[in-house]
Amino acid sequence: MKPDIHPLYPPARIVCACGNSFETKSTRGSFHVEICSNCHPFFTGKYKLVDTAGRVERFRKKYEAAAKRAEEKKSTKAKA
Ligand SMILES: [Zn+2]
Numbered sequence: 391m392k393p394d395i396h397p398l399y400p401p402a403r404i405v406c407a408c409g410n411s412f413e414t415k416s417t418r419g420s421f422h423v424e425i426c427s428n429c430h431p432f433f434t435g436k437y438k439l440v441d442t443a444g445r446v447e448r449f450r451k452k453y454e455a456a457a458k459r460a461e462e463k464k465s466t467k468a469k470a
Pocket of ligand 1: 406407408409410424425426427428429430
């Protein structure tokens with residue numbers, strides 16, 4: 391290694407919002423994260439949606455209604 395060009399790379403403790411923490415090394419020292427492999431849906435296999443003010447619900451309703459209308463149109467055309 392070349393002298394005087396490498397940053398300090400000391401051990402660091404990473405703490406997640408879910409309470410999980412682990413030891414690693416980092417040039418920026420210890421820090422907090424919002425999500426880690428212990429709580430991320432990709433690793434837990436659990437699907438968790440952060441829904442703000444029923445937006446998902448509204449989206450579903452909107453497209454359910456549209457699908458119904460399309461279905462009705464189809465059936466009336468078939469009768470005629
Ligand atoms: Zn976590």
